Amino acid sequence: MWDRESIYTVIMPTITTLGYELVGIECHVNHRNSLLRVYIDSDLGITVDDCENVSHQVGALLEIEKPNMGSYTLEVSSPGLDRPLFTKAHYVRFIANDISIMLYEALDGQKKLKGLLKAVLEDEIVIVVTGKDFQIPLSNIRKARLVPKIN
Incomplete structure (x- = not known):
């Protein structure tokens, strides 16, 4: 269900196809409403519209590919100035x-x-x-x- 690596593998091709770099993901799982945070970047920077577009695409993809994730909130964000380091x-x-x-x-x-x-x-x-x-x-x-x- 909430295997970070499998989620990454599922969403990475879509994000790349949309023209963005998948910087990394964070999964915060709890019994009520979990959080899946996806960080994207591009050479041109990231706008709110970019985040919204990726959110719609990734949300739809996860409903199909990972239907047993339970209740969660998907948050798509730029890495920001305090950029997380994943790799x-x-x-x-x-x-x-x-x-x-x-x-x-x-x-x-x-x-x-x-x-x-x-x-x-x-x-x-x-x-x-x-x-x-x-x-x-x-x-x-x-x-x-x-x-x-x-x-």
């Missing part, structure tokens, strides 16, 4: 930027870290937090976002 390619793209991450398992007693993304290794990232390098396995990252630059 290794996202981390590579944003090396030398500040990121904020939440971990599954604590590292040095912390589950939340904020610092400079220094490098991306085979299965890890290197983040610099207050002058100290931390090597963090990608599998330990629950959530990651860019920290917007304030000029």
Whole structure:
């Protein structure tokens, strides 16, 4: 029912055909009304009309392909300035930027870290937090976002 990878696989071709990049999805499941958040992007940016168009197409597709998802709200959004990072390619793209991450398992007693993304290794990232390098396995990252630059 709510397998993130299978949902991604179902909706990705449609989003690509519509001319957008599927940045990633978040699934927040609860017993009443779950939330499926889909992040899209394009070289031209994302408008409300873009989100509405993708929402209609993806909503109809999911009714056909994943009919047993139960009650949920579909939300289509641009990644925004605090862009979520879902894949290794996202981390590579944003090396030398500040990121904020939440971990599954604590590292040095912390589950939340904020610092400079220094490098991306085979299965890890290197983040610099207050002058100290931390090597963090990608599998330990629950959530990651860019920290917007304030000029």
